[in-house]
Amino acid sequence: MDLKDQLKNLFPDHEEKDIEPTTEDQGLWLQDDPIICKYEKRKGKPITILEGYTGATEDFKALAKELKQKLSVGGSFKDDKIIIQGDYRDKIMTMLKEKGFNVKRVGG
Template sequence: MDLQDQLKNLFPDHEPQAEEISQDKEGDIWLQDEPIICKYEKRKGKPTTILEGYNGADGDFKKLAKEIKTKLSVGGSFKNGQVIIQGDYRDKIMELLKKKGFSVKRVGG
């Protein structure tokens, strides 16, 4: 006997409502006209990819950073309006952003 059956036994007159279908995450992020700058740097001898130039809300940029980090399975952070990704993932990040509808400019190397 699962939870739904137990609830039906306790509340026989109750009819469950249909669950709302959530929208895709892609529709939540504001797209901009100017390109996002994707550059490569070495910090303390280790390669890093830095994204900057997003002029929307910081919350949207944080969501975008989290999505990039989870899709690439890498570490990173969001500081001072920049997304810092551990490793050189410029090509993969640019491909992901272009699929989302952003224009991206590659800088450095």
């Protein structure tokens, strides 16, 4: 007797419902102000900086992880900023726009 059979014995009137898994995209906080996408050079190497997110820090960290994985690059999350190694402004902006974010391009 498995767990489902035991639960049916305990709760005979209960009907099973299929719950569709939710995607991570629905859990992110969409904001009115645009996320700022900047380009800088630090120690002679190009980096892309994303800042201006007003949602939860965990959501912004999850977004940083997803961007780094999709672009196959390194980066970090510090002081409420996502720092991506390399100049990926165009790709990042298209990814964020697909998710429903407002993005503003700043610098060079």
